[in-house]
Amino acid sequence: MRKELTVLFVDIAGSTATVVNQPPEVALALVQSFMEVVTNIALAYCGDVKDYEGDGALLYFESVAEATQAALAIRDALVRMQTAHSGPLQARLSLNVAV
Numbered sequence: 001m002r003k004e005l006t007v008l009f010v011d012i013a014g015s016t017a018t019v020v021n022q023p024p025e026v027a028l029a030l031v032q033s034f035m036e037v038v039t040n041i042a043l044a045y046c047g048d049v050k051d052y053e054g055d056g057a058l059l060y061f062e063s064v065a066e067a068t069q070a071a072l073a074i075r076d077a078l079v080r081m082q083t084a085h086s087g088p089l090q091a092r093l094s095l096n097v098a099v
Helices: 015-019 024-044 064-080
Strands: 005-012 048-053 056-061 091-098
Touching: 005 015, 005 024, 005 064, 015 024, 024 048, 024 056, 024 064, 056 064, 064 091
Parallel strands: none
Antiparallel strands: 005 056, 005 091, 048 056
16 A cells, blocks of 8 residues: 655755855764754654755655644744844755655
């Protein structure tokens, strides 16, 4: 039996420019904060974290609606997430539905 699966990929837009002039501890803390926000929101919307890759995460959802709501919540949370050196983080978000 096949199930519909919605995949959400999210990563930090312009991550190289964002972290290149940061001390390693600051760059790591920034990526870890980003991943914490992404993970918590994915779980809140019934998603599963399939993988972390560099500054990105691959998330699985059983519902297009849940994945879309999670994507919008991630976008909104990152706008509110101010960093001392770079301001709010921007993310690239990509949704794909597999049947």
